[in-house]
Amino acid sequence: MDANWFTSFREKLDKHYAWPSLYVFKFIVPAAKEEQLRQLFPLHHATHEKTSEKGKYRSLTYQMMMPSGESVIEVYKKASVIEGIVAL
Numbered sequence: 001m002d003a004n005w006f007t008s009f010r011e012k013l014d015k016h017y018a019w020p021s022l023y024v025f026k027f028i029v030p031a032a033k034e035e036q037l038r039q040l041f042p043l044h045h046a047t048h049e050k051t052s053e054k055g056k057y058r059s060l061t062y063q064m065m066m067p068s069g070e071s072v073i074e075v076y077k078k079a080s081v082i083e084g085i086v087a088l
Helices: 003-016 031-038 069-079
Strands: 021-030 046-051 057-066
Touching: 003 069, 021 031, 021 069, 031 057, 057 069
Parallel strands: none
Antiparallel strands: 021 057, 046 057
């Protein structure tokens, strides 16, 4: 992800959300990397998890009250270092 992508994404977030706002993060991650993703999110946030048919991947959905579009982008930047992650 480059700087232009982040700028465009920030503009879209700010256009569609009135901050602070509830934001839904959705990820697919290799099952072995699941705990690494969980560490990015506080325990008290709503979570939905689903394991793939063969058990190799986990889908994780988190709902968090976010103060700004920039804070949403920071979460995606932190998650992007996890090998094999897909952000939806």
